[in-house]
Amino acid sequence: MARRRSRNRVASLTLRYAILIAWALFCIVPIVWFLSIGLRPRTEIILPRPLYLPTFTLDAWHMIWTAWPMGAYLRNSLVSIFGSVIIDLLLAIPAAYSLARYRYRFREDIGFYILSTRMMAPAIVAIPIFFLFRNLGLLDTVWALMLIYAAMNLSLVTWVVRSYMLDIPPEIEDAARTDGASDLKILILIVIPMCLPGIITAAVIAVIFAINEFLFTLLIASTQSAYTLSVALANFTGGSDGVIYNAISMVAFLAFFPVLILVIAIQKHLSRGLTMGAVKG
Amino acid sequence: MADAMAVNTGRATRVARSHLRRRSPLARKALPYLLVAPAVIYLLGITLYPGLYAIYQSLFRVKFNSWTFIGLENYQKLFADREFWGSLWNTFLMGSSALAIEFVVALGLAALAYRDPWIRHWRIVFLLPMLFMPSAVSFIWKLAFNDGRVVSDILMRIGLIERPLDFLGNVFLARLSLVVTDVWQWTPFLFIIFVAALQSQDAELEEAAQLDGARWPQIFWNVSLPMLKPIIAVALVLRGIDIVTMFTSVFIITGGTPGGATETMSYFIYRTGFKRFDFGYASAASVCMLVLTVIIAQTFVKRFFRSARE
Incomplete structure (x- = not known):
C-alpha cells in the first residue's frame, strides 16, 4: 500500500515536470532560434529548407546602426515613453489619492470611468485621434506619441497606485493631520514615500505597454522623426529583399533586455500591477 | 474598551475642528474633486471627444477634405457589408479560441507550479515571451510559419506531413497562426496572475484539507479554485479586452488574408480608414465597436472588479 502510494507520487511528479519542461521549451526555443536568426548572415535566413546551425556573424548588429537611423528610433522611444510616464504620474498620483482617501459623491463612478478607459480599443479612437493631432500639427512628432501613451496608461497607473495607497493605515495620516499638516503635505511627505513600490510598479508597467504600442504609433509616425522601435521593425524591409x-x-533583443531587467526588479509586484491592483500577490 | 472609544471620538472631533479652522468647508469639499479632475479631463479628451467625433463623422461621406452629410447611410451600408460581419466573426472566433487556450494552459501550469520549489525560476522562464514587443513576436512567428517554413519543416521531420503547409493560403491555418502567436506571447500574463493568487491564499486551508485525507487534485478543485474565481474573472476580462483589439499580429503576419478570413475589427477599421480613406465609413464601424465595448464594460468589468476588491 505504502509502496504503491510512493510509486504514484513518483509518477505524478514525473508527469508534472514533463509538462512544465515542455512548456518551458515552447517558451525558450523560439527565442533562442530567433536570436540565432539575428546572428547569422542574410543569405541563411530564407531558404527552401531552414538551416538550424548557421554561420555566426554580427553583420545584423552593425547593419542596424549603420543602415538605419537607430539612434533616432531609440531617442523617439525614450523621449515619448519617459515623457508619457511623467505625465501619468503627475495626473495619477493626486487622482489615486483622491479615490483612495476621500468620500464624496460620484467617487465610485469617477473611479469606474477611469478604469473603463482601459477598455477603449485603440481602433475605436484611432481616426478621431489622427484628425485631432493633424489639426494640432502634431502628426509625426514624439509629442503626439507622448500624449497618447500617457492616455493609454493613465487608468492603469491610477488604479495601481490607488490600490497601494489603500494599504497605508489611515491612522498615520490622521496623526500627521492632528499635528497640523495640510492634505497636500501629507500626500507628498507621507503617502508618496510609503507607496513608492506601487508607484514604481505602475511606472514600469506603463513603460512596457508604451514600448509595445503599435497601432497609434503606426498612424502618428511617418518618418524617422517619430518612429519608435516597435513600429520601426515593420519598416525593416528592403524592397525586393523582403523582410530583413x-x-x-537584433532590434527585438535590444528592446527585450531592458524590459527583462525592469520586470525582474518589480517581480514581486508584477501580478498586482498587471491586474490594476486587484490581486495582492 | 469604552475608554478607548471615548479617546478615539475625542481625537476625531479634534481633527475635524482643526480642519474647520484652517479651511472653508467649500474648499474642503472641493479638494478631492480638484485632485481627480486633471486625470478625468485628460481621459475625457482622449475618449469622449474622439467618441463624439466618430459619431459625428460617421454621418458624413468623407473624401479627402470634402464632407457630405448622408445621415445614416454609412450604417445601412455597414450592416449589409459582409466584410464587416466577417471581421466581427473573425475577432470573436480567434479571440475566444486564444483566450480559452491561454486560460486552460495558464491555470494548469499555475496549479502544477505554484507549490514547486523552483517556482521563481519557472516564473521567469514562462514570462519571457511576454517581454518582447508584440511586433517582434509577430515577426518571430511570421518567419516560423510563413517565410522561414520552420514549423512545416519540423512537422515534416517528425513525419506528420508530407509537404510544407501553406499558413497564408488556408483559412484554418492562417487563423491558427495568429492564435498561436497570441497564446505564445500572452499565456504568461494569466500564468503570473494565477500563480500570485494561488500563493497568496491561506496555506492552512490546504493543509487542513490534506490532513483530512483529501488528495491534491481534490484540494485544488474544491478549495483553491473557488477562492481563485474573482481573480480569474478580472484576469480574463483584462486579457479579453486586449484580444478583442487584436491588430499588430494581423498587420504583420497575415494582412487579413486569405480573403479576409483573419481580418479583425481593428484591422477592418484601419484598412477602411487608412488604406481606402473612407473615413466616414470607418467611423461608423468604430461607433459599432464602441457600443459593443460599452456594453461589455458595463456588464462585466464593473461587477468583477468590485467583487475582486471586496
Whole structure:
C-alpha cells in the first residue's frame, strides 16, 4: 500500500515536470532560434529548407546602426515613453489619492470611468485621434506619441497606485493631520514615500505597454522623426529583399533586455500591477 | 474598551475642528474633486471627444477634405457589408479560441507550479515571451510559419506531413497562426496572475484539507479554485479586452488574408480608414465597436472588479 502510494507520487511528479519542461521549451526555443536568426548572415535566413546551425556573424548588429537611423528610433522611444510616464504620474498620483482617501459623491463612478478607459480599443479612437493631432500639427512628432501613451496608461497607473495607497493605515495620516499638516503635505511627505513600490510598479508597467504600442504609433509616425522601435521593425524591409529578419531580431533583443531587467526588479509586484491592483500577490 | 472609544471620538472631533479652522468647508469639499479632475479631463479628451467625433463623422461621406452629410447611410451600408460581419466573426472566433487556450494552459501550469520549489525560476522562464514587443513576436512567428517554413519543416521531420503547409493560403491555418502567436506571447500574463493568487491564499486551508485525507487534485478543485474565481474573472476580462483589439499580429503576419478570413475589427477599421480613406465609413464601424465595448464594460468589468476588491 505504502509502496504503491510512493510509486504514484513518483509518477505524478514525473508527469508534472514533463509538462512544465515542455512548456518551458515552447517558451525558450523560439527565442533562442530567433536570436540565432539575428546572428547569422542574410543569405541563411530564407531558404527552401531552414538551416538550424548557421554561420555566426554580427553583420545584423552593425547593419542596424549603420543602415538605419537607430539612434533616432531609440531617442523617439525614450523621449515619448519617459515623457508619457511623467505625465501619468503627475495626473495619477493626486487622482489615486483622491479615490483612495476621500468620500464624496460620484467617487465610485469617477473611479469606474477611469478604469473603463482601459477598455477603449485603440481602433475605436484611432481616426478621431489622427484628425485631432493633424489639426494640432502634431502628426509625426514624439509629442503626439507622448500624449497618447500617457492616455493609454493613465487608468492603469491610477488604479495601481490607488490600490497601494489603500494599504497605508489611515491612522498615520490622521496623526500627521492632528499635528497640523495640510492634505497636500501629507500626500507628498507621507503617502508618496510609503507607496513608492506601487508607484514604481505602475511606472514600469506603463513603460512596457508604451514600448509595445503599435497601432497609434503606426498612424502618428511617418518618418524617422517619430518612429519608435516597435513600429520601426515593420519598416525593416528592403524592397525586393523582403523582410530583413536578422536586423529585426537584433532590434527585438535590444528592446527585450531592458524590459527583462525592469520586470525582474518589480517581480514581486508584477501580478498586482498587471491586474490594476486587484490581486495582492 | 469604552475608554478607548471615548479617546478615539475625542481625537476625531479634534481633527475635524482643526480642519474647520484652517479651511472653508467649500474648499474642503472641493479638494478631492480638484485632485481627480486633471486625470478625468485628460481621459475625457482622449475618449469622449474622439467618441463624439466618430459619431459625428460617421454621418458624413468623407473624401479627402470634402464632407457630405448622408445621415445614416454609412450604417445601412455597414450592416449589409459582409466584410464587416466577417471581421466581427473573425475577432470573436480567434479571440475566444486564444483566450480559452491561454486560460486552460495558464491555470494548469499555475496549479502544477505554484507549490514547486523552483517556482521563481519557472516564473521567469514562462514570462519571457511576454517581454518582447508584440511586433517582434509577430515577426518571430511570421518567419516560423510563413517565410522561414520552420514549423512545416519540423512537422515534416517528425513525419506528420508530407509537404510544407501553406499558413497564408488556408483559412484554418492562417487563423491558427495568429492564435498561436497570441497564446505564445500572452499565456504568461494569466500564468503570473494565477500563480500570485494561488500563493497568496491561506496555506492552512490546504493543509487542513490534506490532513483530512483529501488528495491534491481534490484540494485544488474544491478549495483553491473557488477562492481563485474573482481573480480569474478580472484576469480574463483584462486579457479579453486586449484580444478583442487584436491588430499588430494581423498587420504583420497575415494582412487579413486569405480573403479576409483573419481580418479583425481593428484591422477592418484601419484598412477602411487608412488604406481606402473612407473615413466616414470607418467611423461608423468604430461607433459599432464602441457600443459593443460599452456594453461589455458595463456588464462585466464593473461587477468583477468590485467583487475582486471586496
